Amino acid sequence: MAMKRLRSPKDCCVAAVRKDPEAAFCEECGQPLARCMAFAECGGLVGDDGLCHVCVDPHLQIIPGATMNAPIGGSVALPFDLYNSSTIDRPLFVTGLWSREKGDWREERLGWETLDPGTRAPASVTAQEFDRAGLHEVEIMWTVATRWRARQENFAFSSRVLLNVAGESAGAAGPVVQISSENAMNGNVIQITDNTSRGSKDDGKVVSAIDMNIHRLDVEERRLGLRGITEDLRVPRSVAFRFAGFGKQQTPALELPISTPDGILAFGRSKTRAAGGEGDVHLTVVDQSGATDTDQSLQLSRRHFELYVENDRLMLRASGSNGLRINGSALGPDKIVPLNDGDVIEPLVKAPGALKLAVRFAREFDRVSLVTVTRTPAIQESAA
The missing domain is CATH 2.60.200.20 (Tumour Suppressor Smad4)
Known part of the structure:
Protein backbone atom coordinates (compact mmCIF):
# COMPACT_ATOMS: atom_id res chain seq x y z
CA MET A 1 0.00 0.00 0.00
CA ALA A 2 1.31 3.44 -0.90
CA MET A 3 2.40 5.62 2.02
CA LYS A 4 0.30 8.68 2.83
CA ARG A 5 2.94 11.41 2.80
CA LEU A 6 2.98 14.79 4.45
CA ARG A 7 3.41 17.91 2.33
CA SER A 8 6.95 18.23 0.93
CA PRO A 9 8.92 21.23 -0.40
CA LYS A 10 8.26 22.13 -4.03
CA ASP A 11 10.21 20.23 -6.66
CA CYS A 12 11.51 23.48 -8.12
CA CYS A 13 13.01 24.47 -4.74
CA VAL A 14 14.73 21.09 -4.37
CA ALA A 15 16.10 21.40 -7.90
CA ALA A 16 17.31 24.95 -7.22
CA VAL A 17 19.36 24.01 -4.16
CA ARG A 18 20.85 21.01 -5.97
CA LYS A 19 21.86 23.28 -8.84
CA ASP A 20 23.36 25.93 -6.55
CA PRO A 21 24.02 24.90 -2.91
CA GLU A 22 24.61 28.57 -2.02
CA ALA A 23 21.33 29.85 -3.52
CA ALA A 24 19.14 31.93 -1.22
CA PHE A 25 15.94 31.83 -3.32
CA CYS A 26 14.30 29.52 -5.82
CA GLU A 27 14.54 31.14 -9.25
CA GLU A 28 11.22 29.62 -10.36
CA CYS A 29 8.84 30.31 -7.44
CA GLY A 30 10.82 32.94 -5.51
CA GLN A 31 10.59 31.11 -2.17
CA PRO A 32 13.54 31.34 0.26
CA LEU A 33 15.59 28.14 0.46
CA ALA A 34 15.83 27.30 4.14
CA ARG A 35 18.15 24.37 4.76
CA CYS A 36 17.62 21.58 7.25
CA MET A 37 19.96 21.77 10.25
CA ALA A 38 21.49 18.51 8.89
CA PHE A 39 21.64 19.74 5.28
CA ALA A 40 25.23 18.54 4.89
CA GLU A 41 23.95 15.00 5.44
CA CYS A 42 20.38 14.98 4.12
CA GLY A 43 20.36 17.78 1.53
CA GLY A 44 16.81 18.59 2.67
CA LEU A 45 14.87 21.84 2.77
CA VAL A 46 12.37 22.94 5.39
CA GLY A 47 9.21 24.93 4.96
CA ASP A 48 7.73 27.60 7.16
CA ASP A 49 6.82 24.82 9.61
CA GLY A 50 10.47 23.91 10.15
CA LEU A 51 9.91 20.33 8.98
CA CYS A 52 12.47 18.53 6.82
CA HIS A 53 10.63 15.72 5.06
CA VAL A 54 13.87 13.87 4.34
CA CYS A 55 14.70 13.57 8.04
CA VAL A 56 11.17 13.40 9.47
CA ASP A 57 8.87 10.99 7.63
CA PRO A 58 6.86 9.06 10.25
CA HIS A 59 3.92 6.74 9.65
CA LEU A 60 1.39 4.91 11.76
CA GLN A 61 0.26 1.52 10.50
CA ILE A 62 -2.38 -0.86 11.82
CA ILE A 63 -0.49 -4.13 11.91
CA PRO A 64 -1.35 -7.32 9.98
CA GLY A 65 -2.96 -10.02 12.07
CA ALA A 66 -4.36 -7.63 14.68
CA THR A 67 -7.56 -8.89 16.30
CA MET A 68 -9.32 -6.72 18.85
CA ASN A 69 -12.42 -7.81 20.77
CA ALA A 70 -14.59 -5.83 23.13
CA PRO A 71 -18.20 -5.93 24.28
CA ILE A 72 -20.24 -2.76 24.47
CA GLY A 73 -19.38 -1.28 27.83
CA GLY A 74 -15.81 -2.53 27.56
CA SER A 75 -12.60 -1.22 26.01
CA VAL A 76 -10.76 -1.78 22.72
CA ALA A 77 -6.99 -2.13 22.40
CA LEU A 78 -5.71 -0.59 19.18
CA PRO A 79 -2.33 -2.12 18.25
CA PHE A 80 -0.21 -0.45 15.59
CA ASP A 81 3.35 0.14 14.42
CA LEU A 82 5.16 3.46 14.27
CA TYR A 83 7.37 3.46 11.20
CA ASN A 84 10.31 5.69 10.26
CA SER A 85 10.53 5.85 6.47
CA SER A 86 13.39 8.36 6.37
CA THR A 87 16.00 7.54 3.72
CA ILE A 88 19.02 8.85 5.64
CA ASP A 89 20.94 7.17 8.42
CA ARG A 90 19.63 9.10 11.44
CA PRO A 91 16.89 7.91 13.81
CA LEU A 92 13.72 9.53 15.05
CA PHE A 93 13.12 9.64 18.79
CA VAL A 94 9.51 9.04 19.85
CA THR A 95 9.21 11.07 23.04
CA GLY A 96 5.54 10.60 23.94
CA LEU A 97 2.26 8.85 23.07
CA TRP A 98 -1.30 9.91 23.95
CA SER A 99 -4.87 9.02 23.00
CA ARG A 100 -8.37 10.36 23.55
CA GLU A 101 -11.95 9.84 22.45
CA LYS A 102 -13.06 13.26 23.62
CA GLY A 103 -11.83 15.68 26.22
CA ASP A 104 -8.30 15.56 27.59
CA TRP A 105 -5.41 13.45 26.34
CA ARG A 106 -4.44 10.26 28.18
CA GLU A 107 -0.73 9.49 28.21
CA GLU A 108 0.02 5.95 27.07
CA ARG A 109 2.93 3.75 28.08
CA LEU A 110 5.73 3.48 25.54
CA GLY A 111 8.63 1.21 26.44
CA TRP A 112 11.02 2.37 23.74
CA GLU A 113 12.21 5.65 22.19
CA THR A 114 14.62 5.16 19.27
CA LEU A 115 13.15 4.46 15.83
CA ASP A 116 15.91 3.82 13.30
CA PRO A 117 15.43 4.63 9.59
CA GLY A 118 13.47 1.98 7.71
CA THR A 119 12.34 0.25 10.90
CA ARG A 120 9.08 -0.02 12.80
CA ALA A 121 8.25 -0.58 16.46
CA PRO A 122 5.02 -1.70 18.12
CA ALA A 123 2.75 0.44 20.25
CA SER A 124 -0.89 0.45 21.29
CA VAL A 125 -3.52 2.66 22.86
CA THR A 126 -6.66 1.68 24.72
CA ALA A 127 -9.98 3.15 23.68
CA GLN A 128 -12.08 3.47 26.81
CA GLU A 129 -15.53 2.04 27.53
CA PHE A 130 -18.07 2.16 24.72
CA ASP A 131 -21.47 2.53 26.35
CA ARG A 132 -23.48 2.90 23.18
CA ALA A 133 -23.64 1.74 19.61
CA GLY A 134 -22.68 4.06 16.76
CA LEU A 135 -19.62 6.03 15.67
CA HIS A 136 -16.76 6.67 18.10
CA GLU A 137 -13.63 8.61 17.22
CA VAL A 138 -10.25 7.76 18.73
CA GLU A 139 -7.34 10.15 18.18
CA ILE A 140 -3.74 9.05 18.63
CA MET A 141 -0.98 11.63 19.14
CA TRP A 142 2.74 11.00 19.27
CA THR A 143 5.68 13.40 19.58
CA VAL A 144 9.00 12.90 17.83
CA ALA A 145 12.41 14.54 17.91
CA THR A 146 15.11 14.65 15.25
CA ARG A 147 18.63 15.46 16.43
CA TRP A 148 21.76 16.78 14.77
CA ARG A 149 24.83 17.42 16.90
CA ALA A 150 23.68 19.74 19.71
CA ARG A 151 20.40 20.66 18.01
CA GLN A 152 16.96 19.09 18.21
CA GLU A 153 13.65 19.75 16.44
CA ASN A 154 10.38 18.55 18.00
CA PHE A 155 7.05 17.76 16.32
CA ALA A 156 3.66 16.27 17.16
CA PHE A 157 1.53 14.14 14.82
CA SER A 158 -1.87 12.53 15.10
CA SER A 159 -4.13 10.02 13.41
CA ARG A 160 -7.91 9.72 13.85
CA VAL A 161 -9.70 6.39 13.84
CA LEU A 162 -13.47 6.06 13.57
CA LEU A 163 -14.99 3.09 15.45
CA ASN A 164 -18.47 2.05 14.36
CA VAL A 165 -19.80 -0.07 17.24
CA ALA A 166 -22.87 -2.15 16.45
CA GLY A 167 -25.27 -3.40 19.13
CA GLU A 168 -24.82 -6.90 20.58
CA SER A 169 -27.15 -9.76 19.85
CA ALA A 170 -28.39 -12.06 22.55
CA GLY A 171 -25.85 -14.69 23.44
CA ALA A 172 -23.09 -13.12 21.36
CA ALA A 173 -19.50 -13.30 22.56
CA GLY A 174 -19.02 -9.62 21.77
CA PRO A 175 -18.32 -7.47 18.73
CA VAL A 176 -15.25 -8.26 16.63
CA VAL A 177 -13.18 -5.37 15.35
CA GLN A 178 -12.75 -5.38 11.59
CA ILE A 179 -10.35 -2.86 10.04
CA SER A 180 -10.57 -1.53 6.52
CA SER A 181 -8.64 1.06 4.56
CA GLU A 182 -11.83 2.77 3.46
CA ASN A 183 -11.64 6.52 4.01
CA ALA A 184 -14.62 8.32 5.46
CA MET A 185 -14.64 11.97 6.51
CA ASN A 186 -10.88 12.03 5.83
CA GLY A 187 -10.39 9.45 8.57
CA ASN A 188 -9.68 5.74 8.80
CA VAL A 189 -12.55 3.38 9.54
CA ILE A 190 -12.48 0.45 11.92
CA GLN A 191 -15.75 -1.47 11.79
CA ILE A 192 -16.89 -3.28 14.93
CA THR A 193 -19.65 -5.73 14.07
CA ASP A 194 -21.69 -8.22 16.01
CA ASN A 195 -20.01 -11.62 15.53
CA THR A 196 -23.06 -13.90 15.70
CA SER A 197 -22.75 -15.57 12.31
CA ARG A 198 -20.88 -18.84 12.71
CA GLY A 199 -20.52 -19.10 8.93
CA SER A 200 -18.83 -15.74 8.56
CA LYS A 201 -15.71 -15.82 6.40
CA ASP A 202 -14.31 -12.74 8.16
CA ASP A 203 -12.24 -13.71 11.19
CA GLY A 204 -11.71 -10.10 12.28
CA LYS A 205 -8.00 -10.08 11.53
CA VAL A 206 -6.13 -7.48 9.49
CA VAL A 207 -4.78 -9.08 6.32
CA SER A 208 -2.27 -6.36 5.38
CA ALA A 209 -0.87 -3.27 7.09
CA ILE A 210 -3.06 -0.17 6.85
CA ASP A 211 -1.12 3.08 6.60
CA MET A 212 -3.13 5.72 8.44
CA ASN A 213 -3.62 9.35 7.49
CA ILE A 214 -1.48 11.53 9.78
CA HIS A 215 -1.49 15.27 10.47
CA ARG A 216 0.77 17.82 12.16
CA LEU A 217 -0.62 19.20 15.42
CA ASP A 218 0.92 22.67 15.51
CA VAL A 219 -1.47 23.90 18.23
CA GLU A 220 -0.62 20.95 20.46
CA GLU A 221 3.10 21.48 19.79
CA ARG A 222 2.84 24.98 21.23
CA ARG A 223 0.55 23.91 24.08
CA LEU A 224 3.01 21.21 25.12
CA GLY A 225 5.90 23.69 24.93
CA LEU A 226 7.58 21.74 22.13
CA ARG A 227 7.61 24.65 19.69
CA GLY A 228 7.12 28.42 19.73
CA ILE A 229 8.02 31.16 22.20
CA THR A 230 4.53 31.06 23.67
CA GLU A 231 1.27 29.41 22.62
CA ASP A 232 0.43 32.48 20.51
CA LEU A 233 3.86 33.54 19.20
CA ARG A 234 6.44 31.74 17.08
CA VAL A 235 9.54 32.50 15.03
CA PRO A 236 9.29 30.63 11.69
CA ARG A 237 12.25 29.52 9.62
CA SER A 238 11.20 32.05 6.99
CA VAL A 239 11.76 35.01 9.34
Whole structure:
Protein backbone atom coordinates (compact mmCIF):
# COMPACT_ATOMS: atom_id res chain seq x y z
CA MET A 1 0.00 0.00 0.00
CA ALA A 2 1.31 3.44 -0.90
CA MET A 3 2.40 5.62 2.02
CA LYS A 4 0.30 8.68 2.83
CA ARG A 5 2.94 11.41 2.80
CA LEU A 6 2.98 14.79 4.45
CA ARG A 7 3.41 17.91 2.33
CA SER A 8 6.95 18.23 0.93
CA PRO A 9 8.92 21.23 -0.40
CA LYS A 10 8.26 22.13 -4.03
CA ASP A 11 10.21 20.23 -6.66
CA CYS A 12 11.51 23.48 -8.12
CA CYS A 13 13.01 24.47 -4.74
CA VAL A 14 14.73 21.09 -4.37
CA ALA A 15 16.10 21.40 -7.90
CA ALA A 16 17.31 24.95 -7.22
CA VAL A 17 19.36 24.01 -4.16
CA ARG A 18 20.85 21.01 -5.97
CA LYS A 19 21.86 23.28 -8.84
CA ASP A 20 23.36 25.93 -6.55
CA PRO A 21 24.02 24.90 -2.91
CA GLU A 22 24.61 28.57 -2.02
CA ALA A 23 21.33 29.85 -3.52
CA ALA A 24 19.14 31.93 -1.22
CA PHE A 25 15.94 31.83 -3.32
CA CYS A 26 14.30 29.52 -5.82
CA GLU A 27 14.54 31.14 -9.25
CA GLU A 28 11.22 29.62 -10.36
CA CYS A 29 8.84 30.31 -7.44
CA GLY A 30 10.82 32.94 -5.51
CA GLN A 31 10.59 31.11 -2.17
CA PRO A 32 13.54 31.34 0.26
CA LEU A 33 15.59 28.14 0.46
CA ALA A 34 15.83 27.30 4.14
CA ARG A 35 18.15 24.37 4.76
CA CYS A 36 17.62 21.58 7.25
CA MET A 37 19.96 21.77 10.25
CA ALA A 38 21.49 18.51 8.89
CA PHE A 39 21.64 19.74 5.28
CA ALA A 40 25.23 18.54 4.89
CA GLU A 41 23.95 15.00 5.44
CA CYS A 42 20.38 14.98 4.12
CA GLY A 43 20.36 17.78 1.53
CA GLY A 44 16.81 18.59 2.67
CA LEU A 45 14.87 21.84 2.77
CA VAL A 46 12.37 22.94 5.39
CA GLY A 47 9.21 24.93 4.96
CA ASP A 48 7.73 27.60 7.16
CA ASP A 49 6.82 24.82 9.61
CA GLY A 50 10.47 23.91 10.15
CA LEU A 51 9.91 20.33 8.98
CA CYS A 52 12.47 18.53 6.82
CA HIS A 53 10.63 15.72 5.06
CA VAL A 54 13.87 13.87 4.34
CA CYS A 55 14.70 13.57 8.04
CA VAL A 56 11.17 13.40 9.47
CA ASP A 57 8.87 10.99 7.63
CA PRO A 58 6.86 9.06 10.25
CA HIS A 59 3.92 6.74 9.65
CA LEU A 60 1.39 4.91 11.76
CA GLN A 61 0.26 1.52 10.50
CA ILE A 62 -2.38 -0.86 11.82
CA ILE A 63 -0.49 -4.13 11.91
CA PRO A 64 -1.35 -7.32 9.98
CA GLY A 65 -2.96 -10.02 12.07
CA ALA A 66 -4.36 -7.63 14.68
CA THR A 67 -7.56 -8.89 16.30
CA MET A 68 -9.32 -6.72 18.85
CA ASN A 69 -12.42 -7.81 20.77
CA ALA A 70 -14.59 -5.83 23.13
CA PRO A 71 -18.20 -5.93 24.28
CA ILE A 72 -20.24 -2.76 24.47
CA GLY A 73 -19.38 -1.28 27.83
CA GLY A 74 -15.81 -2.53 27.56
CA SER A 75 -12.60 -1.22 26.01
CA VAL A 76 -10.76 -1.78 22.72
CA ALA A 77 -6.99 -2.13 22.40
CA LEU A 78 -5.71 -0.59 19.18
CA PRO A 79 -2.33 -2.12 18.25
CA PHE A 80 -0.21 -0.45 15.59
CA ASP A 81 3.35 0.14 14.42
CA LEU A 82 5.16 3.46 14.27
CA TYR A 83 7.37 3.46 11.20
CA ASN A 84 10.31 5.69 10.26
CA SER A 85 10.53 5.85 6.47
CA SER A 86 13.39 8.36 6.37
CA THR A 87 16.00 7.54 3.72
CA ILE A 88 19.02 8.85 5.64
CA ASP A 89 20.94 7.17 8.42
CA ARG A 90 19.63 9.10 11.44
CA PRO A 91 16.89 7.91 13.81
CA LEU A 92 13.72 9.53 15.05
CA PHE A 93 13.12 9.64 18.79
CA VAL A 94 9.51 9.04 19.85
CA THR A 95 9.21 11.07 23.04
CA GLY A 96 5.54 10.60 23.94
CA LEU A 97 2.26 8.85 23.07
CA TRP A 98 -1.30 9.91 23.95
CA SER A 99 -4.87 9.02 23.00
CA ARG A 100 -8.37 10.36 23.55
CA GLU A 101 -11.95 9.84 22.45
CA LYS A 102 -13.06 13.26 23.62
CA GLY A 103 -11.83 15.68 26.22
CA ASP A 104 -8.30 15.56 27.59
CA TRP A 105 -5.41 13.45 26.34
CA ARG A 106 -4.44 10.26 28.18
CA GLU A 107 -0.73 9.49 28.21
CA GLU A 108 0.02 5.95 27.07
CA ARG A 109 2.93 3.75 28.08
CA LEU A 110 5.73 3.48 25.54
CA GLY A 111 8.63 1.21 26.44
CA TRP A 112 11.02 2.37 23.74
CA GLU A 113 12.21 5.65 22.19
CA THR A 114 14.62 5.16 19.27
CA LEU A 115 13.15 4.46 15.83
CA ASP A 116 15.91 3.82 13.30
CA PRO A 117 15.43 4.63 9.59
CA GLY A 118 13.47 1.98 7.71
CA THR A 119 12.34 0.25 10.90
CA ARG A 120 9.08 -0.02 12.80
CA ALA A 121 8.25 -0.58 16.46
CA PRO A 122 5.02 -1.70 18.12
CA ALA A 123 2.75 0.44 20.25
CA SER A 124 -0.89 0.45 21.29
CA VAL A 125 -3.52 2.66 22.86
CA THR A 126 -6.66 1.68 24.72
CA ALA A 127 -9.98 3.15 23.68
CA GLN A 128 -12.08 3.47 26.81
CA GLU A 129 -15.53 2.04 27.53
CA PHE A 130 -18.07 2.16 24.72
CA ASP A 131 -21.47 2.53 26.35
CA ARG A 132 -23.48 2.90 23.18
CA ALA A 133 -23.64 1.74 19.61
CA GLY A 134 -22.68 4.06 16.76
CA LEU A 135 -19.62 6.03 15.67
CA HIS A 136 -16.76 6.67 18.10
CA GLU A 137 -13.63 8.61 17.22
CA VAL A 138 -10.25 7.76 18.73
CA GLU A 139 -7.34 10.15 18.18
CA ILE A 140 -3.74 9.05 18.63
CA MET A 141 -0.98 11.63 19.14
CA TRP A 142 2.74 11.00 19.27
CA THR A 143 5.68 13.40 19.58
CA VAL A 144 9.00 12.90 17.83
CA ALA A 145 12.41 14.54 17.91
CA THR A 146 15.11 14.65 15.25
CA ARG A 147 18.63 15.46 16.43
CA TRP A 148 21.76 16.78 14.77
CA ARG A 149 24.83 17.42 16.90
CA ALA A 150 23.68 19.74 19.71
CA ARG A 151 20.40 20.66 18.01
CA GLN A 152 16.96 19.09 18.21
CA GLU A 153 13.65 19.75 16.44
CA ASN A 154 10.38 18.55 18.00
CA PHE A 155 7.05 17.76 16.32
CA ALA A 156 3.66 16.27 17.16
CA PHE A 157 1.53 14.14 14.82
CA SER A 158 -1.87 12.53 15.10
CA SER A 159 -4.13 10.02 13.41
CA ARG A 160 -7.91 9.72 13.85
CA VAL A 161 -9.70 6.39 13.84
CA LEU A 162 -13.47 6.06 13.57
CA LEU A 163 -14.99 3.09 15.45
CA ASN A 164 -18.47 2.05 14.36
CA VAL A 165 -19.80 -0.07 17.24
CA ALA A 166 -22.87 -2.15 16.45
CA GLY A 167 -25.27 -3.40 19.13
CA GLU A 168 -24.82 -6.90 20.58
CA SER A 169 -27.15 -9.76 19.85
CA ALA A 170 -28.39 -12.06 22.55
CA GLY A 171 -25.85 -14.69 23.44
CA ALA A 172 -23.09 -13.12 21.36
CA ALA A 173 -19.50 -13.30 22.56
CA GLY A 174 -19.02 -9.62 21.77
CA PRO A 175 -18.32 -7.47 18.73
CA VAL A 176 -15.25 -8.26 16.63
CA VAL A 177 -13.18 -5.37 15.35
CA GLN A 178 -12.75 -5.38 11.59
CA ILE A 179 -10.35 -2.86 10.04
CA SER A 180 -10.57 -1.53 6.52
CA SER A 181 -8.64 1.06 4.56
CA GLU A 182 -11.83 2.77 3.46
CA ASN A 183 -11.64 6.52 4.01
CA ALA A 184 -14.62 8.32 5.46
CA MET A 185 -14.64 11.97 6.51
CA ASN A 186 -10.88 12.03 5.83
CA GLY A 187 -10.39 9.45 8.57
CA ASN A 188 -9.68 5.74 8.80
CA VAL A 189 -12.55 3.38 9.54
CA ILE A 190 -12.48 0.45 11.92
CA GLN A 191 -15.75 -1.47 11.79
CA ILE A 192 -16.89 -3.28 14.93
CA THR A 193 -19.65 -5.73 14.07
CA ASP A 194 -21.69 -8.22 16.01
CA ASN A 195 -20.01 -11.62 15.53
CA THR A 196 -23.06 -13.90 15.70
CA SER A 197 -22.75 -15.57 12.31
CA ARG A 198 -20.88 -18.84 12.71
CA GLY A 199 -20.52 -19.10 8.93
CA SER A 200 -18.83 -15.74 8.56
CA LYS A 201 -15.71 -15.82 6.40
CA ASP A 202 -14.31 -12.74 8.16
CA ASP A 203 -12.24 -13.71 11.19
CA GLY A 204 -11.71 -10.10 12.28
CA LYS A 205 -8.00 -10.08 11.53
CA VAL A 206 -6.13 -7.48 9.49
CA VAL A 207 -4.78 -9.08 6.32
CA SER A 208 -2.27 -6.36 5.38
CA ALA A 209 -0.87 -3.27 7.09
CA ILE A 210 -3.06 -0.17 6.85
CA ASP A 211 -1.12 3.08 6.60
CA MET A 212 -3.13 5.72 8.44
CA ASN A 213 -3.62 9.35 7.49
CA ILE A 214 -1.48 11.53 9.78
CA HIS A 215 -1.49 15.27 10.47
CA ARG A 216 0.77 17.82 12.16
CA LEU A 217 -0.62 19.20 15.42
CA ASP A 218 0.92 22.67 15.51
CA VAL A 219 -1.47 23.90 18.23
CA GLU A 220 -0.62 20.95 20.46
CA GLU A 221 3.10 21.48 19.79
CA ARG A 222 2.84 24.98 21.23
CA ARG A 223 0.55 23.91 24.08
CA LEU A 224 3.01 21.21 25.12
CA GLY A 225 5.90 23.69 24.93
CA LEU A 226 7.58 21.74 22.13
CA ARG A 227 7.61 24.65 19.69
CA GLY A 228 7.12 28.42 19.73
CA ILE A 229 8.02 31.16 22.20
CA THR A 230 4.53 31.06 23.67
CA GLU A 231 1.27 29.41 22.62
CA ASP A 232 0.43 32.48 20.51
CA LEU A 233 3.86 33.54 19.20
CA ARG A 234 6.44 31.74 17.08
CA VAL A 235 9.54 32.50 15.03
CA PRO A 236 9.29 30.63 11.69
CA ARG A 237 12.25 29.52 9.62
CA SER A 238 11.20 32.05 6.99
CA VAL A 239 11.76 35.01 9.34
CA ALA A 240 13.88 37.77 7.77
CA PHE A 241 16.84 39.45 9.47
CA ARG A 242 17.74 43.14 9.35
CA PHE A 243 21.04 44.55 10.64
CA ALA A 244 21.48 48.16 11.76
CA GLY A 245 24.60 50.00 12.86
CA PHE A 246 27.03 47.74 10.98
CA GLY A 247 29.51 48.68 8.27
CA LYS A 248 29.67 47.59 4.66
CA GLN A 249 30.16 43.86 4.05
CA GLN A 250 29.80 43.17 7.79
CA THR A 251 26.37 41.52 7.47
CA PRO A 252 24.25 39.74 4.86
CA ALA A 253 23.38 42.27 2.18
CA LEU A 254 19.58 41.92 2.14
CA GLU A 255 16.76 41.24 4.57
CA LEU A 256 16.65 37.48 4.05
CA PRO A 257 15.84 34.36 6.04
CA ILE A 258 18.81 32.29 7.15
CA SER A 259 19.91 30.40 4.05
CA THR A 260 23.40 29.25 5.06
CA PRO A 261 24.22 25.55 4.49
CA ASP A 262 24.01 24.82 8.23
CA GLY A 263 21.04 27.12 8.90
CA ILE A 264 23.15 29.27 11.25
CA LEU A 265 24.25 32.92 11.34
CA ALA A 266 27.78 33.06 12.76
CA PHE A 267 28.76 36.28 14.60
CA GLY A 268 32.41 36.97 15.37
CA ARG A 269 35.73 38.43 14.38
CA SER A 270 35.91 36.43 11.15
CA LYS A 271 35.09 38.36 8.01
CA THR A 272 31.84 37.62 6.22
CA ARG A 273 31.54 35.27 3.27
CA ALA A 274 30.99 38.27 1.01
CA ALA A 275 34.31 39.70 2.21
CA GLY A 276 36.16 36.42 1.73
CA GLY A 277 35.83 35.07 5.27
CA GLU A 278 33.90 32.24 6.92
CA GLY A 279 31.48 34.24 9.06
CA ASP A 280 28.10 35.81 8.50
CA VAL A 281 28.17 38.89 10.76
CA HIS A 282 31.53 40.59 11.38
CA LEU A 283 32.03 42.00 14.88
CA THR A 284 34.61 44.59 15.90
CA VAL A 285 34.94 47.01 18.81
CA VAL A 286 35.37 50.71 18.07
CA ASP A 287 36.56 53.49 20.37
CA GLN A 288 34.99 56.90 20.92
CA SER A 289 36.61 58.27 17.77
CA GLY A 290 35.10 55.47 15.68
CA ALA A 291 38.45 53.76 15.12
CA THR A 292 38.78 50.00 15.59
CA ASP A 293 39.96 49.02 19.09
CA THR A 294 42.33 46.22 18.15
CA ASP A 295 43.00 44.95 21.69
CA GLN A 296 39.33 44.59 22.61
CA SER A 297 38.41 43.24 19.19
CA LEU A 298 40.90 40.40 19.74
CA GLN A 299 38.81 39.34 22.75
CA LEU A 300 36.12 38.32 20.27
CA SER A 301 36.44 34.79 18.92
CA ARG A 302 36.40 34.30 15.17
CA ARG A 303 33.05 32.55 15.71
CA HIS A 304 31.89 34.17 18.94
CA PHE A 305 28.22 33.17 18.96
CA GLU A 306 25.58 31.76 16.63
CA LEU A 307 21.94 32.54 15.95
CA TYR A 308 19.54 30.00 14.45
CA VAL A 309 15.85 29.16 14.43
CA GLU A 310 14.94 25.94 16.23
CA ASN A 311 11.47 24.76 17.25
CA ASP A 312 10.01 28.13 16.15
CA ARG A 313 12.33 30.01 18.52
CA LEU A 314 15.34 32.22 17.92
CA MET A 315 18.25 30.51 19.65
CA LEU A 316 21.70 31.78 20.63
CA ARG A 317 24.68 29.51 21.24
CA ALA A 318 27.86 30.91 22.78
CA SER A 319 30.49 29.32 20.52
CA GLY A 320 33.52 31.44 21.52
CA SER A 321 36.01 30.73 24.28
CA ASN A 322 35.21 33.81 26.41
CA GLY A 323 31.44 33.62 26.64
CA LEU A 324 29.16 36.68 26.57
CA ARG A 325 26.30 38.36 28.42
CA ILE A 326 22.56 38.31 27.77
CA ASN A 327 20.67 41.13 29.52
CA GLY A 328 23.60 41.45 31.92
CA SER A 329 23.83 37.76 32.82
CA ALA A 330 26.97 35.86 31.83
CA LEU A 331 26.64 32.95 29.42
CA GLY A 332 29.56 30.51 29.25
CA PRO A 333 30.95 28.73 26.18
CA ASP A 334 28.64 26.19 24.50
CA LYS A 335 25.59 27.39 26.45
CA ILE A 336 22.34 27.81 24.50
CA VAL A 337 19.44 30.15 25.29
CA PRO A 338 16.30 31.33 23.44
CA LEU A 339 16.15 35.03 22.60
CA ASN A 340 13.11 37.25 23.10
CA ASP A 341 12.03 40.65 21.88
CA GLY A 342 14.17 43.35 23.51
CA ASP A 343 17.06 41.12 24.61
CA VAL A 344 20.53 42.72 24.62
CA ILE A 345 23.64 40.73 23.71
CA GLU A 346 26.97 41.95 25.10
CA PRO A 347 29.75 39.93 23.43
CA LEU A 348 32.52 41.06 25.84
CA VAL A 349 31.97 39.78 29.39
CA LYS A 350 34.68 41.99 30.92
CA ALA A 351 33.73 45.11 28.91
CA PRO A 352 29.96 44.80 28.38
CA GLY A 353 29.54 48.44 27.41
CA ALA A 354 32.08 48.27 24.58
CA LEU A 355 29.68 46.51 22.19
CA LYS A 356 25.96 45.81 22.46
CA LEU A 357 23.54 44.12 20.09
CA ALA A 358 19.84 44.73 20.66
CA VAL A 359 17.32 42.21 19.30
CA ARG A 360 13.83 43.36 18.31
CA PHE A 361 10.91 41.40 16.83
CA ALA A 362 8.35 42.70 14.33
CA ARG A 363 5.17 40.65 14.76
CA GLU A 364 2.40 39.75 12.33
CA PHE A 365 -0.46 37.97 14.10
CA ASP A 366 1.04 34.91 15.81
CA ARG A 367 4.43 34.97 14.10
CA VAL A 368 7.58 37.06 14.04
CA SER A 369 8.14 38.32 10.51
CA LEU A 370 11.36 40.32 11.03
CA VAL A 371 14.24 40.20 13.50
CA THR A 372 16.29 43.40 13.73
CA VAL A 373 19.77 43.28 15.26
CA THR A 374 21.11 46.75 16.08
CA ARG A 375 24.68 47.30 17.24
CA THR A 376 25.82 50.06 19.60
CA PRO A 377 27.97 51.97 19.02
CA ALA A 378 27.18 52.07 15.34
CA ILE A 379 30.02 51.67 12.85
CA GLN A 380 30.90 54.86 11.01
CA GLU A 381 31.55 54.44 7.30
CA SER A 382 35.12 55.64 7.74
CA ALA A 383 35.73 52.86 10.28
CA ALA A 384 34.05 50.12 8.25
